[in-house]
Amino acid sequence: MGSRLLWFLAISSASNLLHADQTDDRLGDLFAVLQETENVRTIAITESQIWEIWLQHANADVQQLMLVGTQRMNAQRYPEAMVVFNRLTESFPDYAEGWNKRATLHYVLGNLDASISDIEKTLELEPRHFGALSGLGMVFIQRKELSKAKRAFEDLIEVHPNSPNAKQNLELVEEQLRFSVI
Template sequence: MGRRLLSILVIFGLLGWAAPSFARQDDPKLDELFTELAETEDPTKAKMIEGSIWKIWLTSGSDTVDFLMLQGISYMSRGEFAKALSIFTTVIKVDPEFSEGWNKRATVLFLVGEYDSSIEDIGRTLELEPRHFGALSGLGQIYDIRDSEAGALSAYEKAVDINPHMKGVKARLEQLQIERDKKNI
């Protein structure tokens, strides 16, 4: 109990010293990376560009927020969703302009079936970073689960327009388009 209280005090002490960070979705390098991503036909190069985009998105500019993000991602990857949700909520409180904090919380909310809350966080992610193909893909998945063909098609189309190298999203989009077209015959 004492160790846990000490950990909480240390985290909140660090948070008190942390100034709001530079929101990395505003990094000017992203414009060039998105242009390259859309133009390349080389799958290997596309993966490298996508990785560079994710690296920028995941870096807040604050050591505290970056530490919390890594901790939240670790909890999420181990299926400890309540802990991950708590950490990402803290990230959002510390730096509400950091789009990836919202996106990661949206992901956890999706994983626990809280789709309405996930959609809200995806909306905030997209307000801060309209080119967030990961958030758009997640939004498409939620609409897909809810059998909202129009919503899924719209989200997947936007995601693929931004990042045409997402094979799974592209395949699902094509499948939905075929199903839609069959209905309209």
């Protein structure tokens, strides 16, 4: 099964991504792979392919806005990145990854309520968005809302059972919850 799975991953990666986003039909098969495999290499390849699909969009303006916004965020030019991501979410409100990027920027800036709001929009558009679920857990940890963080990591594990950090984060939150009861 391993070689067949890797063949599928290679073929699906090479296919046309021009019309990809969170509505892409290939995502179902890729998420099935995440449910079935424990192979670290296969998980990494599958995650990468999912992110590649989520980042794609048929509209070249979306592609350009994502590129510019991400570059500015990575360069710590946060006000400029926020302008770009605001434009992206206003102009293309059905594009989940635009909301997710802006949620990440809000998190970096310490705007936790705004980050949660954008994560919720991301998850409304793509309920399987493991990046958004992980981010939600991290936001709730920052807010010291450990029960909500626990739920976010449980939801993440449901979508991506072998997520590299989900189980570890869940264990840490559960430990903190146990100590807070004592």
